[in-house]
Amino acid sequence: MNTTRRDFLKLGLAASTALVPLPALAQGAGPRAVVVGGGFAGATCARALRHADPRITVTLVEANPTFTACPFSNAVIVGLRELSAQQFTYDRVTADGITLTRGMATAVDPHARTVTLADGTRLGYDRLVLAPGIDIRWGAVSGYDEAAAAQMPHAWQAGEQTLLLRRQLEAMDDGGLVVISAPANPFRCPPGPYERASLIAHYLKTKKPKSKLLVLDAKDTFSKQRLFQAAWAELYPGLLEWVPLSKGGNVTSVEPATRTLVTDFGRHKANVANVIPPQRAGRIADAAGVADRTGWCPIDPVTFESKLQPRIHVIGDAAIAGAMPKSAFAANSQAKTCAAAVAQLLTGGTPSTPKLINTCYSLVAPDYGISVAGVYQPSANGQLADVPGAGGVSPQDAPRATRAAEAVLAEAWFRTITTEVFG
């Protein structure tokens, strides 16, 4: 940038602050927004904030140089896709004029309005957006700690864990037993364990047909249940068995050395064990005082501002978003809503009442997709509630052509949303 252009931009900034009063303004700079977490929620929010009002200084705090997306990582586990197709850099995000600060946020001082990173760096903010995703509740299933995850991968944060589960499946002899344990609600990606079970069943059916897959569930009902179960009966009869809570599905402890999962009703020794453990909001939520006793973060449904700390907003999987599920689509939708509200709050405006959407596709087989959709609005009791009469799942009796079309739409969705967030 040459001197003339830089001076011009400075003048532009000075002029803009003179024209519109900015209540949050400090010493001539634009209002400061800090976003913690560069996933679907955080990266979307950072970009939407810049787009909503370029006077806002946006800093994105993220520990990793690349983002690895969870949606479609079940296809990576069974070799239908490579992990590189899940990975995105922040080059286009920073090109929007967002400052990317590489580091782990470890503390928040809501009174001084600062975020502290692991290396001691302190960032001041006028509004803070936390998008930390999930953390695993280590030890919630007795014996399941970080060392156990090296034997019995969770693969619920995409990356090395995804590849570990894939290698274990590839190394398993035909005739082996694969066991998946699914947690109680709430958790990231409600249909995810059942999509994973479906695709692993597809892998076994085509590559290791003498094998069995057991899903041990801490629940009696799950997302898109009737659609999944009808497809399983059609595609994977005798191969995939789902054991609900009421039939002894709840896994209470694991023994990693022998890959054994223990329930109240018995013991299951697996050749490959995928433990999808209970979860909570990413650690920084606790440190900032925005997580409640459930481990998740209550928020205002118009602004996504924390109900526990002022000027801190929480979006994505970490938030308690009422009827909205913990999905990438929901995170993206919430992030844009939150950014519009934060931009208004930083420039003296009033946030408007939002409407949000969620659409989640699941693959039951590579050419067999099903979906759930919902439309949401703030309710009288301060939650995000379903708009009555809208939303729902794919028709139970749809022809295979519709299932194939939804599989194509699922992939198109992934390309579209990742391009919007990272492209």
Added chain:
Amino acid sequence: MRHALVVAIGIVSIATAAVASAEPPAGAASCSGCHPSSARVSSPVPRLTGMDQAAIVKAMQDFRSGQRAGTVMDRIAKGFTDDEIQAIAAWYATQK
């Protein structure tokens, strides 16, 4: 210098006006989860950016009434009123 300042103020005023009118109406921001904002994305789902306002309104009303079959749009359209559909369509029609 004075000339530059006048130019800068002019540009910023326009930018501010654009910002003020650019906030998407309720629901509109969520559409780009599936409807590509970028022309570089290959998708069977149409871009809404710059689409004819009446065409968006008709599609939404037909999905909502069931006159047009959809995979998910039939379920999503039922969550929007006529006024909301008009506002969303008007906003997308002016986006570039």
